[in-house]
Amino acid sequence: MLDYRYSIKTAAAIAVLLALPSGLNACQRERHFHTHSHVKRQASPPPELSEHEALIVSSFDNNSISDWSYYYTHGNHIAGHNRSQAQWTADRWAEAGFETRLDTYHVYLNYPVSKSLVVTWPNGTTYTPSLEEAVLEEDDVTGWEDRIPTFHGYSASGEANAEYVYVGRGQQVDFERLVALGVELEGKIAISRYGGPFRGLKVKNAQDYGMIGAILFTDPADDGNITVAKGVAAYPDGPARNPTAVQRGSVQFLSQYPGDPTTPGYPSREDSPRADKGVVTPHIPSIPISYAEAGPILAALDGYGTSGADVNRTNWVGALNATYSTGPAPGVTISLTNEMEDAYTDIWNAIGIINGTNADETIIIGNHRDAWLIGGAADPNSGTAIIVELGRVFGKLLEQGWKPKRNVVLASWDAEEYGLVGSTEWVEEFIPWIKDTTVSYLNIDVGASGPHPGISSTPELHDIAVETMKKIVWPALGGNETMYDVWVDDTEGEIGVLGSGSDYTAFVHRGIASIDMGSDPGPTDPIYHYHSNYDSYHWMANFGDPGFLVHKAMGQYLSILAYHLATDDLLPLNPVNYANELEAYCQDLRYTIGNATEDVDTSELQSAIETFRVHAEEASALADLAVESGDEELLRVVNHKYRDFQRGFASQGGLPDREFFQHLIFAPGVDTGYAPVTFPAVTEAVEAGKFELAREWVGKTAAAILVAGEVLKT
Ligand SMILES: *[C@@H]1O[C@H](CO)[C@@H](O)[C@H](O)[C@H]1NC(C)=O
Ligand SMILES: *[C@@H]1O[C@H](CO)[C@@H](O)[C@H](O)[C@H]1NC(C)=O
Ligand SMILES: *[C@@H]1O[C@H](CO)[C@@H](O)[C@H](O)[C@H]1NC(C)=O
């Protein structure tokens, strides 16, 4: 995963509006949500399964999943470095009966050469952190000779020598606060906490404020009560974060466009024309460090500038022994260097296909394979182990005579970590076929890093995604609950809205129904060492998912969901729920506008949503008729409406100044990079005080909703 799973779920997520007072239109109603009709804790009846579902469930084997996991987490597989892992993946799928191939792209990446950091006090005392993670005897891959150093993907080479300033989480509002407090930023180096916005945007913000370098650290405050300071033993002895853990990761400006920075909008080949990468990659050097090594750097600012308490922003003060003062401390300087090597190099997506009986309907199941580490047991290879096992299990179904109606495509993406590169280039190459045939894209990235399942998806997939959870027995947290029970207890039945941060991005922004799934730690579970050497097989087997039983349950879930999307006579998609969600997003927009200094009339949007609802209900009625009659032609007509209507939400020209992001209903926030914004063009214009732009995009968004409705019309 390019950035850590966001925890923000909109209140709108799975809510359904109650019967409404007449005479009010969609966005003016009181906001009464009740929980979805099936969001009610079950009494854990044993799930009733069809023959094929039972075969899927019983064929999933935690021992083979553990073998696949072991394979992927014992070899350097940073983007562009391990063709044999791509081939091995394709070979497993070929054994199961898939037609396989490797799709190769020639992309821009960069790799670390060297780096250094020295803090110098006015009296000449210096502090030189190691910038590397401790080698652990218990976890051998942490000491491999070809282990990957700590660095930022797509970071700039360069050096910086200056006083430094603590900038909180590095969001635009943090910088605005620093300016208001009179803290000098120009020419200084930024030190920022991880968390909140995507890391690349922290570096971008620092650069935009005239700063000349950036250092990003993980703060133990993110770990709640599972910390060394609170007496919990650190990995490998216990579940707390190892103090030397460092979060690697890309610093691409994700909210502008993902994919190869040098080939926006078209696939990367050896002879492709190359655009200026500087639009989406930083010019100033940046490096990541551990909390142990950040401590003294922060503490040196104590007593200088404004103290953390007086800055008075949430998530400013963390849990290190420092006052989180802004600085700068006069004469206390950092000397930072970062040397990167540019590479134009091959990456390999492994692809496996089973042809369906309906050539013009396809489902795609994807996961990335590349990791910043020798390990990567959670990110992404928990998902990789799961889709290799899924391939094996689908092979068993084929042996039993299963003939999927729809083409089933498995994809193992490369170079996701740098900026969703493998999946984006692939979508850019195959976009006509993808738009013509794809019914859904199912993504699994960090499939298991703890025992709490979560999903985010486009609205027409909500029902089937929730119903499928009731068929899975969840292993953790007691052992006799369904996935659905556990999920409802954790989330109150909320399904996330897709922003960005994993490989569904290029699909959803071309109007493809998409879902992303995974399982994460809760506040009392072992700390997951995201993008650190300690995201290893040893950590997974001892702390993250001992027994690989969460992997197994997530695999059963993904497989049954994919099975129904590939097999059911009527596609299990619900366009009426899209209308429900649009209404809820519209109410959110009314609240945003209500807080702004000018009104923006949204009646055009409201009436478009009402028209959309009418057509969604017509299509749904036609679907009932098709199922009752069993009329193949009618089923085909309805299935194609369900497949195609979402294309209407994608606008060719994209969002204002963000051509790549075409979906007018949701997008990653400009200043978050991955957490979602709904009605993004309108919402972000209102928030920026650009009311004319907001009015223009009310019209354009309404027009897109009408196009989607037109597809559903009968
Ligand atoms: C590629 O990965 C495999 C399995 O993880 C490993 O055995 C192999 O050594 C790796 N190749 C390279 C060149 O690192
Ligand atoms: C130099 O200054 C630092 C920070 O004030 C202090 O910790 C250190 O003891 C000083 N060293 C000497 C040799 O005075
Ligand atoms: C940490 O423990 C305290 C005291 O038991 C509790 O009140 C608090 O909710 C816990 N915090 C988290 C994040 O679990």
Ligand SMILES: *[C@@H]1O[C@H](CO)[C@@H](O)[C@H](O)[C@H]1NC(C)=O
């Ligand atoms: C912190 O900010 C809040 C909200 O803006 C304000 O009410 C409060 O007075 C501020 N506190 C301090 C100590 O400045």
Ligand SMILES: *[C@@H]1O[C@H](CO)[C@@H](O)[C@H](O)[C@H]1NC(C)=O
């Ligand atoms: C925190 O830092 C202060 C000032 O440097 C020091 O006196 C104190 O002992 C430190 N506390 C801990 C728990 O390390």
Ligand SMILES: *[C@@H]1O[C@H](CO)[C@@H](O)[C@H](O)[C@H]1NC(C)=O
């Ligand atoms: C699957 O369909 C494609 C496209 O029609 C065709 O080229 C390919 O040969 C088919 N594969 C099999 C195994 O039938």
Ligand SMILES: *[C@@H]1O[C@H](CO)[C@@H](O)[C@H](O)[C@H]1NC(C)=O
């Ligand atoms: C499983 O369910 C039974 C009965 O429903 C209950 O008595 C038992 O405590 C549960 N077991 C666990 C481990 O939660």
Ligand SMILES: *[C@@H]1O[C@H](CO)[C@@H](O)[C@H](O)[C@H]1NC(C)=O
């Ligand atoms: C698989 O699960 C069983 C219990 O269901 C457990 O005994 C076994 O150790 C697990 N295998 C692995 C590799 O963890």
Ligand SMILES: *[C@@H]1O[C@H](CO)[C@@H](O)[C@H](O)[C@H]1NC(C)=O
């Ligand atoms: C509107 O302002 C109120 C009060 O400041 C705040 O609580 C609320 O979150 C704001 N709503 C939106 C949508 O920004």
